[in-house]
Amino acid sequence: MAADTILQTEGLTKDFRGFRAVDDIALTIQRGTVHALIGPNGAGKTTCFNLLTSFLSPSSGRITYKGLDITGMKPAAVARLGLVRSFQISAVFGQMSVQDNIRIALQRRRGHSYDFWRSQRTLDSLNEEAAALADSVGLSDFLATPASALSYGRKRALELATTLALDPEMLLLDEPMAGMGHEDVERTTELIRRIARSRTILMVEHNLSVVATLSNTITVLARGKVLAEGDYNTVSSDPRVVEAYIGSGHA
Known part of the structure; x- marks a missing residue:
């Protein structure tokens, strides 16, 4: 695990009674960055969050945080290590x-x-x-x-x-802009920008203008797999990403 990597997953997989919600995901989150997980509904984003913070146990794979294997650790223990999440519902x-x-x-x-x-x-x-x-x-x-x-x-x-x-040293934000009007979105975007000066942030967010504004790296999920990864210009111009969003009814 590189010194500038704070969180890494290898082969992260979660099955629910024959349905594979997360399929062999490899994530590498760099310390001091804002990293976004995006994708159509049902892509596996929230399941991935739940795995990273031990609210779910993976069917297979490994999660490493600051060089420590936290796979299967209790949620409270993960939080005490500095990996803390907020939820979609306030x-x-x-x-x-x-x-x-x-x-x-x-x-x-x-x-x-x-x-x-x-x-x-x-x-x-x-x-x-x-x-x-x-x-x-x-x-x-x-x-x-x-x-x-x-x-x-x-x-x-x-x-x-x-x-x-x-x-927390690393903050996981689950749809921080959900249900907000334009003024609140602007205020919260600026708040996250300030927070990110001293912390690593991984967020799930549907508002793509917010993702473009805040994110250093974006991982696109579709059907539980990593579809594309890179900065906003890279992923937004990827034909597979365009197809995934158009096919799911997203702009």
Whole structure:
């Protein structure tokens, strides 16, 4: 595994009762880059994410992160190593404030998962770090706001803040722009760009203009296999990629 490689898969395969969702995938993610997984619906993108973060176990193949074989490791153990994912559906505590959502995530990183009974002094010790994380995702003015009162785009920003609270070295983003309007897409694109300055990012995203704007490398999946890989100009001009998208009803 090369020194500049942070994550690598070899022969990654997942079968579901005779259906092969992921078929012999070899991925190499370079440290400090934004790498996108794209492809038509059913291409195997989310299954691949679930395999990389151990929410699913592969039928065969190997996953290596920072030189360590993490194949079959428990999801929490993978997260503790610095490989953390966000989900397509926003997952925040709606009745709690932005600050409290972030403080809970900070407690998790320190090994005190969901300790609501901890003293106010202990919780207050996390305020400065929580405020800094809120500022990093553009939520400084919303610290006291219940998460349920945030716009959809700002809820996704809060989810990113709680993910960043775990201090991941590599971040996996599952459709971060899903359901967003134009203004929220622009705000979140800029947020991801800032985050990427100090972390490696692997993302699944259907918005191809976002993929073109953010990604250093793009891997195109179709029917569970790698169809093409390269920068945006390379993959967008590949006839196989054009056929895969047109054939699936995508632009």
